[in-house]
Amino acid sequence: NAGVTQTPKFQVLKTGQSMTLQCAQDMNHEYMSWYRQDPGMGLRLIHYSVGAGITDQGEVPNGYNVSRSTTEDFPLRLLSAAPSQTSVYFCASSLQGNTEAFFGQGTRLTVV
Amino acid sequence: KNEVEQSPQNLTAQEEEFITINCSYSVGISALHWLQQHPGGGIVSLFMLSSGKKKHGRLIATINIQEKHSSLHITASHPRDSAVYICAVRKGAQKLVFGQGTRLTINP
Secondary structure: OOOEEEEOOEEEEOOOOOEEEEEEEOOOOOEEEEEEEOOOOOOEEEEEEEEOOEEEEOOOOOOEEEOOOOOOEOOEEEOOOOHHHOEEEEEEEEOOOOOOOEEOOOEEEEEO | OOOEEEEOOEEEEEOOOOEEEEEEEOOOOOEEEEEEEOOOOOEEEEEEEOOEEEEEOOEEEEEEOOOOEEEEEEOOOOHHHOEEEEEEEEEOOOEEEEOOOEEEEEEO
16 A cells, blocks of 8 residues: 655755656545645645646745646646755645645755 | 644653643644654654544544644653654645644653
């Protein structure tokens, strides 16, 4: 039972590079979201999706894009990486928005 | 002021001690979550509750909606309980707002 799978686990980028963080879930969950976790701060919502084809911005969306072409996948794209995007990123899913949330293992991203 | 405040921020205790972590929030919520994060690890959901009390093994979570307060208790604590415990509240139908976490260390 895979749950929520995030790849990669670690990534180092140079300023200005682009990349995609992958998130996949096999629980047929409608609701998926991306968070970033920074020292001394709680997790903050970047983008979320309530179903295939529907996405919306969270608290800190600037510099990130998402799409939801299938129920299973919710990739997060960094268009032009900046040092301020150095963080640990978590993907989460839930059956609906108000049910138990399942988290991936996280992606530790460093932008130099 | 953060919408979700946890206390204490750091807690060190001896094995077998009874542990309490507190969470206060200032907004209307539909549910409250307690999560656990081990060092370098992912985040695991411990409880989701909207009223009363829930128990799972040595963990107990309570919530008082009127006082906007929740507590997570660990009985007979063990070094493997060492982790960061995170309180999160659900505002409306979808969005989670997180506390800063409580770092718990249990010494043998």
